[in-house]
Amino acid sequence: MSKKKVLAALKSNTETAEVIAAVEDLTTEGISEMVGIQRNTTSQYLNEFVKEGVAIKIKSRPALFYHADIFRERFFEPRHAVYESFNQLLEEKRRHDTKNSQVFSSVIGSQSSLQMVIDQIKTSVYYPGNGLPMMFHGETGVGKSLLARRAYDFCAEQGLVEQGAPFLELNCAQYYHNEELLSSILFGYKKGAFTGAEDNQIGLLEAANQGVLFLDECHRLSPESQEKLFTFIDNQTFSRMGDNNKLRKSKVRLIFATTEDIQTNFLRTFVRRIPITINIPSLQERTSQEISEYIYTFLIQESQKFNKEIVVTSWVMNRLMSLSYRDNVGELKNLIKVICASAYGKQNGSDQVLISAESLEEGLMSRFLSLKEIDNLEEADSIISPASEISDYIRSGTTETLMINGIFKVFNKLFQQYHEDEITDDYLVKQLAREATTVVEMLVYEESGEKNTLKLLRNTVKELVNFLESSFFIKMRGNSIVALTSYLYKRNSFVFDIPKFESKQLSEIKAFISLHMLMESKVLNALLELVESKLDVTLTDSEKVLITFYLKGLDLEVRKPEVRGVILAHGFSTASSIADVVNRFMDEPLFDAFDMPFNMSLEKVKDYMNHYISSNDCSKGLVVLVDMGSLMFLADTLEQLSGPLLIMNNVTTQQALFVGELLKKKADLELIGEKVSKSMPFDYKVTYPIKEKEPMILTVCQTGLGAAQQLKVFLQSSIPEETGFIVEAIDYHYLKKYGQDNSLFNLYEVQGIVGTADPEVENIPYVALEELVSGQGQEIINQIFGIIQDEKIRKVINDNLVRNLSIERLISAITILDVKRVISYIDDALDSFERRAKITLSNSKKSILYVHIASLVERLIRNQEVDHYTGETQPNDSRLRQLAEALVGVESAYNIVISDYELTYLYDIIFDC
Numbered sequence: 001m002s003k004k005k006v007l008a009a010l011k012s013n014t015e016t017a018e019v020i021a022a023v024e025d026l027t028t029e030g031i032s033e034m035v036g037i038q039r040n041t042t043s044q045y046l047n048e049f050v051k052e053g054v055a056i057k058i059k060s061r062p063a064l065f066y067h068a069d070i071f072r073e074r075f076f077e078p079r080h081a082v083y084e085s086f087n088q089l090l091e092e093k094r095r096h097d098t099k100n101s102q103v104f105s106s107v108i109g110s111q112s113s114l115q116m117v118i119d120q121i122k123t124s125v126y127y128p129g130n131g132l133p134m135m136f137h138g139e140t141g142v143g144k145s146l147l148a149r150r151a152y153d154f155c156a157e158q159g160l161v162e163q164g165a166p167f168l169e170l171n172c173a174q175y176y177h178n179e180e181l182l183s184s185i186l187f188g189y190k191k192g193a194f195t196g197a198e199d200n201q202i203g204l205l206e207a208a209n210q211g212v213l214f215l216d217e218c219h220r221l222s223p224e225s226q227e228k229l230f231t232f233i234d235n236q237t238f239s240r241m242g243d244n245n246k247l248r249k250s251k252v253r254l255i256f257a258t259t260e261d262i263q264t265n266f267l268r269t270f271v272r273r274i275p276i277t278i279n280i281p282s283l284q285e286r287t288s289q290e291i292s293e294y295i296y297t298f299l300i301q302e303s304q305k306f307n308k309e310i311v312v313t314s315w316v317m318n319r320l321m322s323l324s325y326r327d328n329v330g331e332l333k334n335l336i337k338v339i340c341a342s343a344y345g346k347q348n349g350s351d352q353v354l355i356s357a358e359s360l361e362e363g364l365m366s367r368f369l370s371l372k373e374i375d376n377l378e379e380a381d382s383i384i385s386p387a388s389e390i391s392d393y394i395r396s397g398t399t400e401t402l403m404i405n406g407i408f409k410v411f412n413k414l415f416q417q418y419h420e421d422e423i424t425d426d427y428l429v430k431q432l433a434r435e436a437t438t439v440v441e442m443l444v445y446e447e448s449g450e451k452n453t454l455k456l457l458r459n460t461v462k463e464l465v466n467f468l469e470s471s472f473f474i475k476m477r478g479n480s481i482v483a484l485t486s487y488l489y490k491r492n493s494f495v496f497d498i499p500k501f502e503s504k505q506l507s508e509i510k511a512f513i514s515l516h517m518l519m520e521s522k523v524l525n526a527l528l529e530l531v532e533s534k535l536d537v538t539l540t541d542s543e544k545v546l547i548t549f550y551l552k553g554l555d556l557e558v559r560k561p562e563v564r565g566v567i568l569a570h571g572f573s574t575a576s577s578i579a580d581v582v583n584r585f586m587d588e589p590l591f592d593a594f595d596m597p598f599n600m601s602l603e604k605v606k607d608y609m610n611h612y613i614s615s616n617d618c619s620k621g622l623v624v625l626v627d628m629g630s631l632m633f634l635a636d637t638l639e640q641l642s643g644p645l646l647i648m649n650n651v652t653t654q655q656a657l658f659v660g661e662l663l664k665k666k667a668d669l670e671l672i673g674e675k676v677s678k679s680m681p682f683d684y685k686v687t688y689p690i691k692e693k694e695p696m697i698l699t700v701c702q703t704g705l706g707a708a709q710q711l712k713v714f715l716q717s718s719i720p721e722e723t724g725f726i727v728e729a730i731d732y733h734y735l736k737k738y739g740q741d742n743s744l745f746n747l748y749e750v751q752g753i754v755g756t757a758d759p760e761v762e763n764i765p766y767v768a769l770e771e772l773v774s775g776q777g778q779e780i781i782n783q784i785f786g787i788i789q790d791e792k793i794r795k796v797i798n799d800n801l802v803r804n805l806s807i808e809r810l811i812s813a814i815t816i817l818d819v820k821r822v823i824s825y826i827d828d829a830l831d832s833f834e835r836r837a838k839i840t841l842s843n844s845k846k847s848i849l850y851v852h853i854a855s856l857v858e859r860l861i862r863n864q865e866v867d868h869y870t871g872e873t874q875p876n877d878s879r880l881r882q883l884a885e886a887l888v889g890v891e892s893a894y895n896i897v898i899s900d901y902e903l904t905y906l907y908d909i910i911f912d913c
């Protein structure tokens with residue numbers, strides 16, 4: 001009882017402590033007095049709490065105690081349970097606070113387009129040991145040098161290098177024509193190493209010891225210098241020129257920068273040593289908000305220089321915003337300097353510097369005039385004074401940002417309640433799904449004016465969603481497409497800042513999702529994969545959480561193949577309202593609705609229904625209730641029908657309720673028609689599919705739908721149209737789980753599955769993609785295209801496949817990897833294996849291995865490891881070891897670990913087990 005009192009006091013005192021400070025309330029004395037329990041007993045309890053992890057202790061004099069959870073919540077995550085001094089705790093706090101460091105805040109774009117860049121920098125410098133060498137890649141003037149300097153400042157601020165540690169910079173291009181000089185500057189030299197080397201001289205590598213060395217334009221490094229540098233990266237040793245026998249050591253963090261293509265301008269061995277390439281976007285890729293931030297920042301700097309107000313007319317400002325800057329930020333900055341300097345020179349005596357069309361130099365004027373049509377961004381002149389701040393010009397904290405921040409807070413709160421068992425998982429899912437739906441849909445309504453890019457984006461998303469609906473057998477509400485599009489558009493235009501979950505919490509939420517919302521997360525991953533490949537949008541993990549809950553709110557629901565109902569009626573929402581009433585009343589989603597505009601043509605209605613049938617499983621039957629007799633024509637025109645169809649006209653709510661009731665009872669369609677028309681005056685018609693099922697090949701890919709879709713394109717272009725074969729891509733995991741239990745198998749005669757992994761569908765032959773390029777093609781073609789009688793056509797298919805499926809094309813179809821790069825690593829690995837195992841692999845075997853290893857690398861990068869082995873062989877140990885050794889290069893190049901399962905799998909391929 002008294003222990004509880006001490007705990008309660010500790011908790012409330014930690015809650016009320018204003019800041020982390022040595023206050024009486026947190027000492028044994030203070031707490032003992034507060035709860036009226038002897039000092040000794042209080043001290044004993046407090047120390048027990050520390051052992052149990054409930055409290056943290058600071059061994060100051062007197063000792064202080066905090067309630068651990070409250071401390072964590074209010075201040076930061078403490079790394080220890082006991083601190084030797086108050087200073088130790090404060091030091092940790094300082095480090096924590098500076099994690100959200102100010103160093104990058106002056107870098108424009110740090111909260112938007114450079115956010116990822118800055119995250120990457122932080123990740124590299126924090127890497128245990130001495131950080132990871134990083135390579136900035138980007139056009140001239142994008143800010144590489146600035147970021148290198150900031151990376152150093154960050155290291156110093158975070159205590160990763162000492163205050164005052166060296167930051168040295170070398171522009172390798174300056175010494176391009178004098179390799180020897182460059183090398184001597186970098187590594188130093190020994191007296192007499194070359195003519196003119198009169199003394200021993202240390203190089204930059206030594207001079208930068210304990211600090212940072214930034215090598216700009218590093219593509220100008222000679223191959224020898226690159227070799228010396230990669231030895232240095234490997235073991236921190238190097239030797240001065242002319243002093244090769246003496247190895248020297250230095251501890252330097254290396255930052256490289258280049259404007260050139262990394263794969264083609266460096267030794268491969270060198271590039272491998274630099275695991276982090278940081279791509280810095282060009283000015284053209286930044287948002288207009290960011291560009292205006294640059295402009296105003298540079299104008300403020302100029303105004304401070306002259307100590308005068310600068311007035312920029314809207315005509316000039318709009319053009320500054322719209323010009324294209326080949327040399328990026330650097331050019332923009334210079335241009336502003338030049339414009340200001342020239343205006344200042346002309347108007348020296350006045351209080352203000354006016355920048356207008358008249359004040360521009362002639363050369364500039366023609367550049368400005370070349371922009372004839374531009375959107376009017378600014379309407380009024382801008383006045384910039386030395387005391388101006390960027391926030392005077394740039395809005396921040398948009399409504400969208402506030403909304404998004406709000407929902408992240410709700411997530412945090414509800415998950416905390418969940419962990420404390422205050423709410424159930426069901427309640428959590430429901431609440432968060434509702435919140436996520438509200439926020440994502442609110443973003444739509446915030447949209448003003450329809451932009452073309454948005455329209456385009458929406459069409460693409462719509463296409464992707466249609467594709468997903470038929471691949472996963474789900475249904476997404478129409479407005480979800482609008483909402484998702486708007487979200488993707490706005491997040492990519494940096495309309496709102498996207499908060500992030502803290503990493504521990506993120507992994508907890510992800511674990512929760514994989515347990516409770518697997519379906520939604522699968523659909524989202526598939527959608528994103530397609531979105532990424534088509535639209536170049538990449539969501540953060542935290543956003544994925546938000547959108548997964550949004551999808552949950554949509555109630556995607558996998559529909560079992562039951563008889564389905566559709567209501568077709570003219571009017572803004574007639575069909576939807578009837579369907580809504582019936583579905584609610586029957587407590588089951590029996591009817592889908594299609595609200596048709598009054599002027600909709602019969603042809604369009606037919607298209608809609610055909611699409612509906614192809615994306616929903618209607619094999620058990622379909623009931624269509626229409627509002628006009630003329631629509632009864634549908635009965636004879638729906639092409640893809642796979643089950644019986646009942647059409648009734650003059651739909652009313654009452655009729656739909658009656659039909660719904662019978663559907664619920666699983667009544668036969670003929671019976672439904674008969675019964676309903678007996679008691680109500682409606683026409684009805686039942687038809688049955690007459691079409692023969694067309695043959696189909698399915699494509700699958702373990703790494704995702706995008707790859708399967710690519711494969712589909714390849715196959716489709718290899719199969720002559722007259723064969724009537726249809727190729728369809730389908731989600732691998734879905735197929736593996738549901739097998740033949742989906743509508744494609746009802747609608748088509750599936751002849752075979754081609755892909756990168758066998759989904760094991762009973763009675764359907766599977767062909768591994770690698771086999772198609774292995775030279776044993778004809779045999780396989782005969783197997784899956786057996787129904788084609790004409791041998792010549794089968795041969796054409798084989799020839800087409802051989803022509804279309806080159807290894808490069810295959811790899812680029814099934815992976816995101818850089819094809820040339822992955823092939824060269826695989827080349828090395830196979831060579832090395834042949835040498836070690838003293839065997840020669842046949843060409844066909846090699847082609848199988850190229851494709852297999854490439855998709856293996858991709859799977860591992862995406863963390864989709866195969867974790868069980870179903871083969872029966874016991875591989876020869878030494879060969880397996882040789883194989884593992886041969887693959888080390890691939891592992892280190894892609895930072896992956898190839899498991900024993902995967903190795904055994906490869907072994908089976910090599911030795912035909």
Ligand SMILES: Nc1ncnc2c1ncn2[C@@H]1O[C@H](COP(=O)(O)OP(=O)(O)OP(=O)(O)O)[C@@H](O)[C@H]1O
Nearest residue numbers: 107108109139140141142143144145146329330333
């Ligand atoms: N994000 C930014 N915020 C503020 N200033 C920037 C930013 N990016 C670049 N600048 C400024 O633009 C100018 C050019 O940047 P910087 O020299 O870093 O580019 P760079 O990529 O190293 O160019 P180069 O390839 O020519 O060496 C510098 O004056 C820099 O301070």
